[in-house]
Amino acid sequence: MNKIFSTFLLAALLFAIIGCESGKKELPRIAIAGLAIESSTFSPAVSNEEAFRARYGDSVFTYYPFFAPDSGIIDRAVWLPTLRGHAMPGGIVTREAYESLVSKTLDSLKAKLPLDAIFFDIHGAMSVQGLDDPEGDFLLRIRDLVGTDVLISTSMDLHGSVSPRLIQNSDLITCYRMAPHEDAIESKKRAVTNLLDRLENGKGKPAYKAWIPVPILLPGEKTSTRIEPGKSLYAQIPTVIDKDKVIDAAIWMSYPWADEPRNHGVVVAYGDDKEAVGKAAEKLATHFWSVRNEFEFVAPTVYLEEALDKAVASDKKPFIISDMGDNPTAGGAGDVTWTLHEILKRPEFQRPNAKSLIYASIPDAKFVRLAKEIGVGGTIDATAGAVVDHRFAPPVRIKGTITAIYEGHPNAKTEVVVKTGNISVIVTERRMAYHIEKDFTKLGLNPRETDIVVVKIGYLEPELYEMRADWLMAMTPGGVDQDLLRLDYKRLNRPIFPLDPDMADPDLSARFIPLSDEILR
Template sequence: MNRRTEPHRSEPRRPRIGIAGIAIESSTFTPYRSSAEDFEVRRGTEQILDRYPFFTGGSASGKALREAADYVGVLHARALPGGQLVREVYEGWTQEICEGLAAAHAERPLDGFYFDIHGAMSVEGLEDAEGDLISAIREVIGPDVVVGTAMDLHGNVSETLFDACDLLTCYRHAPHIDAWETRERGLRDLVDATTAVMAGGPLPHKALVHVPVLLPGEKTSTRIEPARSIYGRIPELTAREGVTDVSYWVGFAWADQHRCKAAIVAFGADADAVDAAALELATAVWEARHDFEFVAPTGSFADCLDQAIASEKRPFWISDSGDNPGAGGADDTTHCLAQLLEREEIRAGQVSALMVSLVDPESAQAAWEMGVGGRGDLLVGGRIDAREPGPVPLRAEVVALDDSPATGRAAALRVLVPAAPGASGSSDDIEGSTSRARQGAGAEQLSGLTVVVTARRSQFATADMFARLGLSMTGFDVVTVKMGYLEPDQYEAAADWLLALTPGGVDQDLVRLGHSRIDRPMIPFDADIPAPSARRVRQDYRS
């Protein structure tokens, strides 16, 4: 007998929910390749459940959710955004997930499965990595297991992924202040739906509408319009009778794949209400298609640096957005570093500047060997993404060292320059917040520039990461950071901020990146797109 139609049990049991996934955001335009070393891998139920703060934080709602089901954790791998995942690693983890789920299913059949992913993973040789992974999982668990997923709003919803999942939701804020709230919501909806199906109830109805708009997150931040108002409509839509959830995926702009586009998904008990809600939000996105603007003023890095140096606002932050590791950039382009080194105001110490950070294991190791206070010649950056100007030579003094899982061995380097005639010794703190550079003995002196190098690709998004190297987010006149939009700690620290449109694997200028496989027409590659004039409600694999 099909488990979905078996009679109502006199003694209802808790649903048995499997959990697994691979979570990474991957640019197909960066030369970097993500490997197993980039990931935090959890195996088994205890390790995986410890990942979720709503289970470990002691709240009543989290405790109730924890007790509402029997969870079976298999494997979860998570990494900082990067390049395409090495195919061999992906296939090994896919096999491990499928074998683990098969064993759990054979021991006692699963009722539900929580697919814990980011949604923008790219794997060498695959067009739709998450679609491929969930298809392999469905082969193991079969069509009767209820599947739910909770994703980053910068993920993609392919038709394959949509068809294989019964419930799909995503974040409603960028920056992602609701990441764990979203996962808790997604898991709770899955447990509720699975429990209802076990009691003989139907699956939720679901609807998908694709909108051919592909925009970077820096144009769709919920801090600004129109994204703020579009996402602001979701609570009202989900409050309607018969609608459980409505979500808007912006899509992932730095992969060249057919699935990369905006998507609206809704699900709930009432088919007409769900379809109407999905089409309404999709229409709102279409109506705003020409209104999306960058979250901050933009310009070339040279222009941004001119404005930052001239400004009276301190600290003045500049995003090196084209090499943002948080979107998949290599994290080692030297376009900005070379220009910082050339600025006379910075070289003379009249302006203090921080460049944070570049991944460079060789330079980080050399700094560790020199030790704090040591001086030496280094060749920094440009080892992964070697676009002009490539590796940059500099002479520096090591002012701080740190070793953490996030960065590996890391070093703060104060750049040395030839001493000005008649220069004499003085002292200041590591951050260079005074107007004069500290003078060294002999023919060289410390400039106003501090550069952070790390052994692992890293994103210095929190005050704690700065503090580990004796730095503060407010201790410099100018801070250049490999970011797109600023994360909350950064945003709070910045007195002013510009988004530099720099080259790299996650270039904000999508047209010059060279997409060739995305569907067309597509904004911003084409002047306009057709309206979502009719529902595009998809039937799933069970039909």
């Protein structure tokens, strides 16, 4: 009897163990995909496939520190990275490049089916030749492949644009809450954790998505969250979030240097309580519209001549001047020579004991090749720039002593410093934005001890911002001209502020977007 009982007990234990193992919930299968770029349609530059520096497979994880082994995220799903491309802002993307990158993404996703979810990581301001709303088109093609049951969480830059097609095919969507984007990784992590939470709690797609177009289109240099009213506007977002009732909310400023109908401000909120979602979106949209006249440039802004006059007269150093119109971090071609022409004309920078100035930078591969042949310490006399964008000034003649040559930068490739008078001009093989101190010091330059530093940038990134003793933003020509009234818009939805400053108040009531249960085109 004891033997029979022992045999029965062992069998029961084995059955229980097998039952527990068979009942163990499988981890969700989540793919990662996305393409990111800001594309100016007011620049003659074009962006090709190489610009995206696409990563495939496990190399995609290098974008996301929150996938570290001890993050508590990596072990919550089976992660299936496909293609992730991130380009420096630039000109319009060629249709060939877009189709190639999208096709490669779809092929990779197809090989990883079935999927439970997708983390769709984009910027939102891509323009493509002959195609409106490329991110919406991209996501629609993904939906056609994976179907409507797959949960998709979209992460974006706040300078992106959210079309009805993009929000309809996204189940969860969010964007940065800071400009400069010091919370970029935090925002992407939020997109991922919200996705995981909805998979794990079994609730799936949020029941309601409210989308409100706000007819405002302003440059990032006017909407920084460092200052008011952007600071308080974005600080309101956490106050409207309420667990599952309102899972997340976001405000997009959009991108003013692309002439597309989708380009305007947008507010989105989503969650399981229709009334709460609608009220959250309307509260943010109403606040956004009410402060439209309060947005000002993040620093004093003047035209270049006045900026140089004030910098020369100042006793503060470094006195930083933002050469904004050709800012490559916003989509400028980077090789507009107009500002450098104006600086080289100024006789005060050529006199003995004159104030020192660094100009960063101008790209010209031919000039760099010649400088390498001459070598450090030699004299160069050649022209640079205006290869891509020569609308405002021709190539600039630079004659001086080569003080540094640095090879191997991942973006600029080779960098050359030429000193002419008291001006140190940085010429690069490829366009580059200089925004950290090391960018200068590796070239033997000391920006902290230089009187004037001119950078092709808009608002200053954190290191330059902390370094500045004084700062002016200069209105200069280029593909990302900050004087929006000078731009030849033809396709924006009008009226829109500030192009139409006396427009009537818009309808800012919540528009509930259908769930992705049906693919709408």
